[in-house]
């Protein structure tokens with residue numbers, strides 16, 4: 001193909017994509033930005049933006065960061081070995097396991113979370129019941145009124161995030177690992193690495209891109225989630241606040257919160273990818 | 285006690301999915317030897333190497349290293365290093381880090397690593413490449429990094445799986461010399477896998493010819509070439525005319541209706557045998573002086589000689605001659621006693637060594653010659 005023929009053609013092929021991006025990404029973003037910096041009379045203002053940084057909302061934001069970070073770390077701790085394990089099974093087993101991992105993603109996440117809240121309720125009751133069987137002196141908490149051990153608290157929120165977003169950690173890591181050239185593993189063994197050495201010196205560094213995208217894909221939806229926190233934890237995270245103001249006709253404040261959250265996430269992502277590039281180029 | 289046997293395979297067999305890939309391999313490899321495993325694709329060369337390296341465990345039989353059975357020793361504990369087919373360099377590390385890998389694993393001191401990497405880079409002619417990314421190196425350079433990465437560990441044994449397979453002819457020749465030099469200088473035992481017979485003959489102390497998961501012949505390059513043990517080896521190593529014959533008595537072989545003097549003995553009178561005659565060992569003479577008479581059916585100019593196909597009673601011979609003969613010409617063939625190699629019949633008899641199937645390839649080649657005339 002020569003360039004003169006390719007130019008207009010590829011531009012033509014890209015047109016739907018560009019149109020899509022403009023209509024559904026750029027214009028809405030512009031609206032968010034516009035609303036974030038205006039008041040009800042559409043006059044320019046920074047009050048909404050600056051309100052994000054008041055202790056009240058900053059506290060909610062930091063709590064969101066904390067829970068999302070914990071959930072992300074747990075997903076990584078569970079997801080990395082899981083992905084490694086899947087990538088080492090036979091090709092047929094891999095197909096089955098990947099489908100099993102993806103299966104929950106085909107269920108609506110609201111329904112999944114709702115179902116999880118029922119499950120946690122049952123587990124909570126079971127724990128309370130088991131505790132009630134023990135002699136009273138051994139039980140560290142009061143059983144009446146019924147305590148919330150694994151539900152309606154931060155633990156439940158983290159469980160919910162892990163439950164809902166774990167596949168997004170496993171799949172990108174698995175995808176990188178399944179493409180990993182097995183001869184590199186053998187080369188490392190040949191040069192004296194035992195199983196752990198192979199993992200640390202070859203598999204881990206080569207799977208960093210998958211880990212980074214897994215972290216992104218778990219952390220971003222976790223920090224901005226608005227249903228999990230409410231349904232499972234009975235607490236408000238930054239996503240719930242945005243949701244609340246949006247439905248209570250304070251679009252400007254909702255937009256301002258979204259906007260700042262977005263900028264912070266963007267900065268975080270850029271920083272992380274910088275780190276990933278360094279890793280790839282070698283540290284020497 | 286076999287003084288200097290480094291590796292010994294004893295009745296090693298291996299099957300994949302019920303398909304036998306190695307059939308009871310027995311092989312001794314001596315210290316400081318350059319041994320080549322040679323054979324067609326799929327004959328089990330790589331599998332043999334991987335069994336020695338510890339990446340595949342044999343179904344039966346023993347692998348011994350310096351007299352110790354090592355069947356159950358994992359790869360990372362063996363004093364063996366491998367240069368993998370297509371290198372398998374670590375893409376996340378630069379040249380220095382790739383070469384230093386094995387020493388770092390062994391927790392060798394930093395300044396010693398520095399010194400030895402430098403030494404290796406010198407040995408493989410890659411001085412100044414330390415910081416280069418392995419992805420940006422040429423095939424030949426990657427090759428040399430792979431060799432340095434293995435050699436730096438000073439293994440007793442180096443396994444090389446078709447290490448030059450991906451290189452062009454010129455680079456291949458250079459690397460062959462370089463590898464041979466490295467082997468001589470370091471005194472490390474090399475087991476070298478290739479399916480290029482020229483490479484095998486020019487580099488090795490010992491050649492192991494394999495086919496269908498079994499060793500056909502073990503010997504020095506000259507032995508293998510001059511005294512092939514069966515039709516397969518004769519055909520695989522160089523060009524050969526392989527004919528059905530009989531041994532009426534010792535030192536006589538009857539081929540194509542003519543009784544030749546030969547140097548072989550020890551066959552039963554009248555025993556059916558395979559007879560190998562190399563193309564360069566036949567003299568083209570006048571019809572009246574010929575032991576056999578044939579018609580030239582193809583001529584290919586090869587630079588310093590002509591390769592001709594001669595039809596003798598329906599069997600097509602390949603010959604090499606320095607004098608031009610024309611297609612269609614009738615010529616005589618004269619064969620000295622030492623050019624006749626008699627072999628026992630084997631499962632490979634009758635499968636190789638007739639150049640009538642060669643004619644397709646010959647046709648278009650001889651067309652070129654005709655046009656030049």
Ligand SMILES: Nc1ncnc2c1ncn2[C@@H]1O[C@H](COP(=O)(O)OP(=O)(O)OP(=O)(O)O)[C@@H](O)[C@H]1O
Nearest residue numbers: 300301305323324325326327328329330331332479
């Ligand atoms: N892991 C495996 N699983 C199944 N079959 C295998 C495996 N490894 C090798 N084989 C089979 O064993 C046979 C011998 O393979 P091997 O790689 O040893 O051949 P080779 O002589 O090295 O050939 P080449 O010159 O093509 O590299 C082949 O038929 C191959 O398909």
Ligand SMILES: [Mg+2]
Nearest residue numbers: 329330331445
């Ligand atoms: Mg092979």
